[in-house]
Amino acid sequence: MNRFTAILFFSMLVMLSGSAALVSIEQVKVTPANPGDEDTLRCEFTIKGSLQVYNVNVTWRANGLAHTSDNEVNIGALNNTPTSTTTIGSIEAQDTKAGDIWVCQVTATDGISTVSSSSQPVTVQITQKLLISDIAASCEPESCDDDDLSAEDAMKSGSGGIIRDVKPGSTITLRFRVENNWPGGTKNHDIEDIQLTCELEDIEDEDEQEEDIDFGDLSPGKRSSREDMVFQIPNNADEDRYAMDCTLEGEDEDGTFYSYDFEIEIDVRKERNSVVFKDVSLTPSQLSCSRDARIGFTIQNVGRTTEKNVQVVVDSQALGISRTFVVTSLNKGDAKDKSTMYSNQLSFTVADSVKPGTYPISLEVFYNDRKDSNLESAVLTVSQCVADVPVTPPTSGQEPVKPEQPKEQVEVVQQPYVPSFQGSQVVTKPVEPAKVDTYTVLLVLAVVLLLIILSFMLGAIARKR
Structure with missing residues (x-):
C-alpha cells in the first residue's frame, strides 16, 4: 500500500465515522499562571486522538514576536489514549524578564489531519521577595x-x-x-x-x-x-x-x-439542629431602693430544620425567679426571616429581704426534643438603699444650705468644791490686796483741788475788807 492509498483509506474512515478530525488539542496553558521573573515557563496541554500522533509542535511568542530558540517538536505514538504532555516547550528564567507577555501555540498532526490551539497570554511579574x-x-x-x-x-x-x-x-x-x-x-x-x-x-x-x-x-x-x-x-x-x-x-x-x-x-455550613440566643437584655442591671426589673431575650433557629416545642427557661433561685416559655414552632430560614426568631420578656420584683450583692440569672434554650441546649446569663447587682438628703435651695449669690447633721450630745458634770484638809489644819489661800478703782482716785483728787481753790478765794475776800 503506497502513501496515496493509505491517505485515501484513512480519509474514507474519517467520512464513515462522521468525525471532522482524528486528533484534538485541549487545555493549552502556560504555567505558572502568574509567573515571576525567576520562574521557568512551561506549555501544558492534552492531546486526544483515535489514531497515532506523529508529531507535536510547540511555538512560543514573546510580546507578539516569535521566540524560535525554544520551539520544540515531540514525535511519538498516542495508542488511542489521552496524553498530557508537560515535558516539552519550556522557557528558562534567563530567557524572560518582568513585563514580558508570553503565549504558547501547540500544533498536532496524525498524518491525516492537523490541529492547532493557543494558550491565554501570561505576563511575567517581578518575583516577590x-x-x-x-x-x-x-x-x-x-x-x-x-x-x-x-x-x-x-x-x-x-x-x-x-x-x-x-x-x-x-x-x-x-x-x-x-x-x-x-x-x-x-x-x-x-x-x-x-x-x-x-x-x-x-x-x-x-x-x-x-x-x-x-x-x-x-x-x-x-x-x-x-x-x-x-x-x-x-x-x-x-x-x-x-x-x-x-x-x-x-x-x-x-x-x-x-x-x-x-x-x-x-x-x-449550618448544623442540622441549632437554636441560639440572638439577644439578652436586663433593665436595669442595678437595683437600689426601687426593686423592679425586666429581663428580655430573643432566640433564633440557625439550623437546617424547623424546630418544634422549643423551651426557654429563665431561672435564679436567689432572686426567686423561675419561668418557662414554650415556642410551639420555630421555622428554618435565612438570617433575616422573622419566623426563625422568638422574643419575650419577664418582669419581676426583688424582695426587700434580698441582701446587697450580685446575682446571676440563667437563660437556657432547649430544642431538638430537649436533646440539645444553649445557655446564656445576665447579672443583676443589688445595692444598699440610701435615702436622698434634701438640700435647701440657695438664694441668689448664696451657697446651698445643707441641713445640719445632729451633733453628739456631750453631758458635762461639774463636781462641787470640797476644801482639802491636811490633818486638822485648814489650808487657805492668801487674800490679795483690794484693787483701787481708777475713777475713785480721780474723783478724790478733783474734790481736793476744788477745796484748795475755794480756800484761796475766801482768803482774798477777807483781805479786801
Missing part, C-alpha cells in the same frame, strides 16, 4: 477544615484556598508566617514595616471585620514568628462562601515597595 510562607486556620467551639489553605497558591495565583465546614457562631483563628525571600547574607535588602491586613466581608447584619498583623522587619533569608488574627462568624450566618481579602506589604532597603493581594474563602 516578601512572601507568605505559611497559612493555617482553626475554629472554636467546633473544628473546621483548613486542608485547602496554601501559602504557595496565595502568592502565585492570588487564591489562598478555602476554610471549610465553618459553623455559624464560630471563632476563626488564622495563623500566618512571612518570609524575606532574598538569599541569606544579601546586603542592603532588609524588608521593613511588614504588615498583613485582612478584611472579612459583611455577613448578614454584621459589619465588615478588619484585622492586621505587624511583623516588623526581616533580614534576607529570615522568617517571622507565627502571628494570629481572629474573626467572628455570626450565629445567624447563612450557608454560603464569604470572601476575606488580604494585602501583604513591606518596603525593601533599596526602596522597592512590595504589595501583594490574595483571597481566602470561608465556607459556612
Whole structure:
C-alpha cells in the first residue's frame, strides 16, 4: 500500500465515522499562571486522538514576536489514549524578564489531519521577595477544615484556598508566617514595616471585620514568628462562601515597595439542629431602693430544620425567679426571616429581704426534643438603699444650705468644791490686796483741788475788807 492509498483509506474512515478530525488539542496553558521573573515557563496541554500522533509542535511568542530558540517538536505514538504532555516547550528564567507577555501555540498532526490551539497570554511579574510562607486556620467551639489553605497558591495565583465546614457562631483563628525571600547574607535588602491586613466581608447584619498583623522587619533569608488574627462568624450566618481579602506589604532597603493581594474563602455550613440566643437584655442591671426589673431575650433557629416545642427557661433561685416559655414552632430560614426568631420578656420584683450583692440569672434554650441546649446569663447587682438628703435651695449669690447633721450630745458634770484638809489644819489661800478703782482716785483728787481753790478765794475776800 503506497502513501496515496493509505491517505485515501484513512480519509474514507474519517467520512464513515462522521468525525471532522482524528486528533484534538485541549487545555493549552502556560504555567505558572502568574509567573515571576525567576520562574521557568512551561506549555501544558492534552492531546486526544483515535489514531497515532506523529508529531507535536510547540511555538512560543514573546510580546507578539516569535521566540524560535525554544520551539520544540515531540514525535511519538498516542495508542488511542489521552496524553498530557508537560515535558516539552519550556522557557528558562534567563530567557524572560518582568513585563514580558508570553503565549504558547501547540500544533498536532496524525498524518491525516492537523490541529492547532493557543494558550491565554501570561505576563511575567517581578518575583516577590516578601512572601507568605505559611497559612493555617482553626475554629472554636467546633473544628473546621483548613486542608485547602496554601501559602504557595496565595502568592502565585492570588487564591489562598478555602476554610471549610465553618459553623455559624464560630471563632476563626488564622495563623500566618512571612518570609524575606532574598538569599541569606544579601546586603542592603532588609524588608521593613511588614504588615498583613485582612478584611472579612459583611455577613448578614454584621459589619465588615478588619484585622492586621505587624511583623516588623526581616533580614534576607529570615522568617517571622507565627502571628494570629481572629474573626467572628455570626450565629445567624447563612450557608454560603464569604470572601476575606488580604494585602501583604513591606518596603525593601533599596526602596522597592512590595504589595501583594490574595483571597481566602470561608465556607459556612449550618448544623442540622441549632437554636441560639440572638439577644439578652436586663433593665436595669442595678437595683437600689426601687426593686423592679425586666429581663428580655430573643432566640433564633440557625439550623437546617424547623424546630418544634422549643423551651426557654429563665431561672435564679436567689432572686426567686423561675419561668418557662414554650415556642410551639420555630421555622428554618435565612438570617433575616422573622419566623426563625422568638422574643419575650419577664418582669419581676426583688424582695426587700434580698441582701446587697450580685446575682446571676440563667437563660437556657432547649430544642431538638430537649436533646440539645444553649445557655446564656445576665447579672443583676443589688445595692444598699440610701435615702436622698434634701438640700435647701440657695438664694441668689448664696451657697446651698445643707441641713445640719445632729451633733453628739456631750453631758458635762461639774463636781462641787470640797476644801482639802491636811490633818486638822485648814489650808487657805492668801487674800490679795483690794484693787483701787481708777475713777475713785480721780474723783478724790478733783474734790481736793476744788477745796484748795475755794480756800484761796475766801482768803482774798477777807483781805479786801
